[in-house]
Amino acid sequence: MTSTRESAPLVPQVLVLLGATGDLARRKLFPGLFRLDRAGLLPPLRVAAAGQRQRRDADFRAHVCEALVEFADDPGDEQARHAFAAKVCYSAATPDDGAHLATRVAELERELGGHAERLVYLSVPPDVTEPMITMLGRTGLAKDARLVLEKPFGTDLESARTLNATLHEVVTESQVFRIDHFLGKEAVQNVLALRFANGLFEPVWNRHHISYVQIDVPEASAIEGRAGFYETTGAFRDMVSTHLFQLLGFVALEPPSRLTAETLRAEKAKVFDSVRPLTPERTVFGQYEGYRDEAGVAADSQVETFVAAEARIDNWRWKEVPFLLRTGKALAAQRRTVTIGFREPPPLFGSGNDASPGGDELAFELTVEPRISIDVRTKRPGPELEIAPARFVLDFAEAFDEERAVPAYERLLLDVMRGDQMLFTRDDEVERIWQACDRLLRHPPTPISYPQGSWGPQRATDLAGARSWRVSRGV
Ligand SMILES: NC(=O)C1=CN([C@@H]2O[C@H](COP(=O)(O)OP(=O)(O)OC[C@H]3O[C@@H](n4cnc5c(N)ncnc54)[C@H](OP(=O)(O)O)[C@@H]3O)[C@@H](O)[C@H]2O)C=CC1
Ligand SMILES: O=C1O[C@H](COP(=O)(O)O)[C@@H](O)[C@H](O)[C@H]1O
Numbered sequence: 215m216t217s218t219r220e221s222a223p224l225v226p227q228v229l230v231l232l233g234a235t236g237d238l239a240r241r242k243l244f245p246g247l248f249r250l251d252r253a254g255l256l257p258p259l260r261v262a263a264a265g266q267r268q269r270r271d272a273d274f275r276a277h278v279c280e281a282l283v284e285f286a287d288d289p290g291d292e293q294a295r296h297a298f299a300a301k302v303c304y305s306a307a308t309p310d311d312g313a314h315l316a317t318r319v320a321e322l323e324r325e326l327g328g329h330a331e332r333l334v335y336l337s338v339p340p341d342v343t344e345p346m347i348t349m350l351g352r353t354g355l356a357k358d359a360r361l362v363l364e365k366p367f368g369t370d371l372e373s374a375r376t377l378n379a380t381l382h383e384v385v386t387e388s389q390v391f392r393i394d395h396f397l398g399k400e401a402v403q404n405v406l407a408l409r410f411a412n413g414l415f416e417p418v419w420n421r422h423h424i425s426y427v428q429i430d431v432p433e434a435s436a437i438e439g440r441a442g443f444y445e446t447t448g449a450f451r452d453m454v455s456t457h458l459f460q461l462l463g464f465v466a467l468e469p470p471s472r473l474t475a476e477t478l479r480a481e482k483a484k485v486f487d488s489v490r491p492l493t494p495e496r497t498v499f500g501q502y503e504g505y506r507d508e509a510g511v512a513a514d515s516q517v518e519t520f521v522a523a524e525a526r527i528d529n530w531r532w533k534e535v536p537f538l539l540r541t542g543k544a545l546a547a548q549r550r551t552v553t554i555g556f557r558e559p560p561p562l563f564g565s566g567n568d569a570s571p572g573g574d575e576l577a578f579e580l581t582v583e584p585r586i587s588i589d590v591r592t593k594r595p596g597p598e599l600e601i602a603p604a605r606f607v608l609d610f611a612e613a614f615d616e617e618r619a620v621p622a623y624e625r626l627l628l629d630v631m632r633g634d635q636m637l638f639t640r641d642d643e644v645e646r647i648w649q650a651c652d653r654l655l656r657h658p659p660t661p662i663s664y665p666q667g668s669w670g671p672q673r674a675t676d677l678a679g680a681r682s683w684r685v686s687r688g689v
Contacts, residue, residue: 224257224631226330228322230315230355232307232346233337234263235277237440238364242395243337244278245286246624248298252290255628260322260330264307264315274304309345312353319355332359333630340366340446344380351384360630362391365456366447367639370655371648378641391630392639396457396550397464398622398629400610401584403637405464405552406473408586415576416469418556420531428538428553428678429461430685432545436502436666437519441510448517450499450655453541459486459647460639461552462537466527475635479643486646488529492654496524498674501661502544518661519543522674525650538678544666546686550580553684572603575684582619583611589689 229247233239250256263274278299283289303322307315323330334350336343343363350356361381368374381390396402409415418424431453437444444452463482470477500520506513520542527537556574572591579585586608594602610619620628629637662671669675669686 222632224628226258226326227256227631228260228262228319228326228330228332230262230264230319230332230334230359231337232264232335233339234261234274234304235265235267235269236337238337239263240277240281241285242623243335243627244281246621246627248282248286248290248295249288249621250624250628251298251301252288252294257631258326258330259301260326261302262315262319262322263302263304265304266306266308268306269304271303275299275302278302307349309342309349312349312355316353316355331631333362334359335362337364340369344377347380347384356384356389359385359389360391360633361385361389362393362630364393366451367392367456367644368648369447369451371645371652374644374648378645381641387641388635390638390641391626391635392644393626394456394460394637394639395622395626396580397460397637397639398624398626399550399580399584400582400619401550401552401578401580401586402461402464404584404586405461405578410469419554421533421535423557424535424554425557426536426538426553426555426679426681427462427465428540428551428555428684429458429465430538430553430683431458431541431550432547432669432685433541433543434545434548434667436544437505437508437511439509441508444519445511445515445517449519449521449542450651450658454521454523454539455647455651458539458541459650462489462525462527462539463643465552465554466532466537468531473636475638478636479640483640483643483646485527485529486643486650488527488532489646489650490526490528491650491652492523492525494654494657494659496677497654497659498522498671498677499659499661500542500664500671500674502542502666503663504544504666516661518658520545520661520664520670520674522670522677523654524677536679538683540670540674540683542664542670546667546669549685551685552578552580555681555684573681577684577689582621583609584619585609 231239231243279295282295289295303318305315305318334355336346338346368377409419463485466485467481470481499518501517502519505511505519506515522540525537525539554576558573572589575589577587588606589603591601592604594600626637662673664670675682675686
């Protein structure tokens, strides 16, 4: 297999996990580290876990073992879980007091022979992130460390700039890893592989051949008890200004001069710089029926649980091509699909292709085992020359049956340990995305109510025009 990147052996790591008692750590981070450890992919590791309250090491290790039983794909046996949990110790740490944590980190670094690298993962609520960064600077914990930041990276342009400024008082941009777990998904990197490792796609990857792009992430689940988070965030900031915009960046970027973190992110930043500010006229907000009855949601909440928006990229490649973005909770299906819709050819077969069912679409399914399909029109077998839709499918599980995809968080954790920032968002990208969203967020559309299990408000369906949303067509 050809790899485009070198993989040098990893140096021992001390992972300082702030917010270690939280939901993300329990559901994703500890199970992910456990799997990587069992797969032999981690270097010698110690975890300095921290939450705001005091806990004993033993109690916290028991909490980690429970999380593995509940959330790891393969929780292994008790011995394996205990061996992993033994690498973890716990300290209380708050923005006001990180002294005890700093002492523990120093001990763990000595335990690993004194040449370990330090990785600080900030998995704390957004309002705690900035004061925590200041604490990391004050205690020396940020010194020479890689700092992983969870979204949201601000809530608008101004707060994103303030957050970046706070970060840069303590660390340089080369130490910052803003995580967007969608970028760890196999299929996202496949957008790049397909475009730039083949002669077939890049020549048609522009407005002359593509008539629309759809980035569609409907979720069947509702807010699942995350009212506190959702009421302050909403679907736009949770999904659109983060994951969906990053996908747009990968689809739309120009070929980078080399495949490095700096060149790739510079191309993405250029795309975001060319995105025309989103408008309320071409954006639909929705709220599912029953949202206001969820525990912790205000009775008159105007928070959107659904967004459909049309983005335009004003550059030579994409002028006039709509990029349609859609996501929402409590919808008819759970999908993550990027669709590239190609222009109709001139009529040749009888009444013209406009009347033939189907049309050319390239679709990326962002599942753990990804799938790429190309819908074309072809000749239906038989004595007549009848045109009918058919599909090429590239099923990765089948094509590479012995090689398994690494789940997104695990892949990204490894990248941080390798010091590879390619799949992490840079400061200027974040600010340019907010620039494109700021006007809309200052005058957001009123959310339209929609039934649970539907495709959201009718206006959002209409936004996609004649071909409609691929996913809603049941494809
Ligand atoms: N949960 C998810 O699926 C996702 C979460 N994220 C992001 O990850 C981050 C963490 O989310 P999540 O795990 O859900 O949050 P939780 O509310 O579940 O956990 C918050 C964690 O932060 C700690 N904490 C809270 N306040 C303070 C404080 N003042 N000082 C020190 N520690 C504090 C808590 O400690 P204690 O328990 O002691 O109170 C707890 O460990 C957020 O930025 C979120 O946006 C991103 C993507 C998905
Ligand atoms: O970051 C988030 O992502 C999930 C969807 O992620 P997936 O990998 O399960 O598709 C979303 O449900 C959640 O609201 C959001 O915070």
